[in-house]
Amino acid sequence: MMGTDPNFAFLKAFFGAQVDRLRNARDDRGAISIETMMIVAGLVVVAAIAAGVILTKVNEKAKEIK
Numbered sequence: 042m043m044g045t046d047p048n049f050a051f052l053k054a055f056f057g058a059q060v061d062r063l064r065n066a067r068d069d070r071g072a073i074s075i076e077t078m079m080i081v082a083g084l085v086v087v088a089a090i091a092a093g094v095i096l097t098k099v100n101e102k103a104k105e106i107k
Contacts, residue, residue, distance in 0.1 A: 049095070052088065052091055052092075056084060056088055059080075059084055060084075063077055063080065063081060
């Protein structure tokens, strides 16, 4: 059921695109820059918040069904 949720599909596509873009983000020495690491950390936090909100909504719906 979660696989058909449009929220999960959007998040998967969005974060997948961000990860692909960041894989190629290197500085002059070939190392991942501090800025890139900060962006990745921010994306992880946003993903965790979004997952928490979605799981809360799913749990509320499950309680309503019972």
